[in-house]
Amino acid sequence: MPCEAQPRFLVLYGSQKGQAQSIAEGIAEEAQDHGLGAELSCLSENEKYNLEKENAPVVFILSTTGDGEPPDNALQFVKRIKKKTLSTDHYKHLCYALLALGDTNYANFCNCGKTVERRLQELGATQFYAAGYADDGVGLEVVLDPWLEGLWKAIKGALSIMASDSKGESRDLPKETPDSQISDVKLDLLSLSDEQNCKSLTASVDSDSKYAPVASSSASAAKNSDSNLRATSPGSRGTDSVSASALQTQAGAAEVPHVALAASLTCSLPPLSECALNVPALPPPYLDVSLQDVGTIEQIVEQPNKESLHEVPVNRAVHLTSGESVKPALLLELDISAQPMIAYKPGDSFDVFCPNRATEVEEMLHRLGLHDQRNCHVHVSLKKDHKKRGAQVPPYIPQSISLQYLFTWCLEIRSVPKKAFLRALVEHTADGVQRRRLQELCSKQGAADYNLYMRDPGLGVSELLAAFPSCSPPLSLLIEHVPRLQPRPYSAASSCLKHPGKLHFVFNVVEFPACFGRPAGRRGLCTGWLFDLINRGLVFPERVERSGSPALPKIHVSLRPNCSFRPPSDLSLPFIMVGPGTGVAPFIGFLQQRERERQANPEAAFGETWLFFGCRHRDGDYLFREELEGFVTSGVLNHLKVCFSRDDPEQEEQKEVATSVARPRYVQHNLLLNSRDVTEILLKRNGYLYVCGDAKNMAKDVNDTLMEMVRAELQVDQLEAMKRLAGLREEKRYLQDIWG
Secondary structure, eight states: OOOOOOOOOEEEEEEEESSHHHHHHHHHHHGGGGTTTEEEEEOGGGGGGOTTTTEEEEEEEOOOOOOBBGGGGGGGHHHTTTTTTTTTTTTTTTTEEEEEOOOTTSSSHHHHHHHHHHHHHHOOOOSSBBEEEEEEOOOOOHHHHHHEEEEHHHHHHHHHHHHHHHTOOOOOOBBBBTTOOOOOOOBOOOOHHHHHHHHHHHOOOOOTTTSSSOOOHHHHHHHHHHHHHHBBBOOOEEEEEEEEEOOOTTTTOTTSOOOOOOOSSOOOOGGGGSEEEEEEEEOOOOEEEEEEEOOOOOOSSOOOOGGGGGEEEEEEEEEEESSSTTHHHHHHEOOOTTTTTTTOOOEEEEEOOOOOOOHHHHHHHHHHHHHHGSSSHHHHHHEEEEOOOTOOOOOTSOSSSHHHHHIIIIIITSSSHHHHHHHHHTTOOOOHHHHHHHHHSSTTTTHHHHHHIIITTTTTHHHHHOOOBBOOOOHHHHHHHBOOOOOOEOOOOOOOTTSSTEEEEEEEOEEEEBBBBBBBBEHHHHHHHHHHHSSTOOTTTTSSTTTTTOOOOEEEEEEEOOOOSSSSSTSOOOOEEOOOGGGGGGHHHHHHHHHHHHEEEEEEEEOOEEEEEEOOOTTOTTTTHHHHHHHHTTTTTTTEEEEEETSHHHHHHTSSSOOOHHHHSHHHHHHTTTHHHHHHHHTTSSSSEEEEEEEIIIIHHHHHHHHHHHHHTTOOOOHHHHHHHHHHHHHEEEEEEEEH
């Protein structure tokens, strides 16, 4: 008898860095376990789907990028559905569910998903499952896990009702909601005998030690734990479940002193160490990787995506800060005179492509036991019998590269391992205690530990493998799960009208402190690399450049045009810039542009300009001080409002005092002092507001202050003030260029 066709549904994703795509692929893979057939497509693949005629449920997985913009591969789809010519019943036949990914550190949280959801409803589509808004600021899994758990019931319910509808019965789709109270699957206990527990804990702990040492269990314990790891509910295929007894010490045992264990990356405490676990389903392997010893192979000198990359020399480097109490800030000048394709404008940004640090690549190769094969040719292909939907060889891995090149230029080895990766690593971990801990870290119950010990400190792949020495993953597993090495974006800090053939940008040298799992501090990947590259030829402001200095190196860059974060096209409109620290960078370009425009059009009427700048010390990190004061003198900048958060120690200690009155410490305090002028420009004079800098604190504080200013000036409630600010965003007159 012919097999009955599985009920089908459609999964569509828009993804900028691969997160939404990975989730969509996971849904498509798991569908078969639920007796369903999933058709997976990227929103840019128009030839693969047709929503105008789609009669099956559709699941959208959408991320947000930039200042609330759709990802590149969803941009055209969003434009299509926003056409005003579409009727209100255009999608009346469509039923959908939507998961949006975002980060509450940024103002337009999940904006792409919200835009699509709102527009689908305006066009008559029916939502069969409540939308999920996953926040990367606190951990996507907080929303993602329960949303995925409830999705399958909702899809089957929608399919059932749609089938009844096709038979002429009335259609009334109930909207399912994620169920966060799904009961755990019961499992046999994973037990280590008391005798083994005692033998595994031999080190004493100092009373002031922050982290207790965690001993490995014996080989027999590992063997026992493997044999006892078995599910009692084989029907549950979406997730695997595990339970274990905690490692315990006998207070009365003479050979082992009683110690108080502290939880850490490698050690858990009750109740987590004793509870049953819901862990992700094991991701199916899909890549075959082989190494071919071809002697000394020719290394690739071009970077991936070389068609959009430009190799440019560093013309000049300037140290903008002084003193040890401030973060080093540097300005680099790139010579782009030979690159006519880099036609940037003030407000644009560009990507810098940097390699992983050589020492970290060496450590990774040694850890994997592949250092002696670092010059071998890497051949990556799909497994013939793989079960991954939409599997492909990663397109960012070129042909004919060495293993060392792979880890240097292709893989983001500092990326925090995702839970699916941790789940896969369990299968390659020999020690039973370490296996259990990896299971905890990737489980639903271990979400808090995952955030605390991995996500928040930003521990990377090499640091994880160092913490779990019995884990020996194959190379193919890393290529499957370690994401692409991403370029780092920087704002242009110049105008080509003032500096033809040149491009300036500014950066702080980022420092990550030591923590458990990372014994030594480290610099940011790109900022540390740039600092090391130009350190020898670094020009300090107080020194005269010597003619015989060695040539500075070249770097690879790619332009990222920003069509919205630009000065007003109408020169008569006023605009306000808020940019503390290196956030002032794009506004230097704005003002240089305005300076040249004034010179070219002396009779024109130019709008009022304001800049709110802040830093720690007037004499330490007041970036571009001379240039900014020169703009004020020439009339290019009408109002320069500066503040210094650390110059008055007594004031800093008085944290409860309203610092916005006597001496402002932060940019939002100066905004509040100039509330009437700022609100008049924005609400009555059609002006613009630009904010650049830190998303986590500054941008939120500025937004909260603006809301209070609007509320007070207009004498309205908070909700109305929020609507006014939202209106400014919609009109593209409140714009942000912020980073986490």
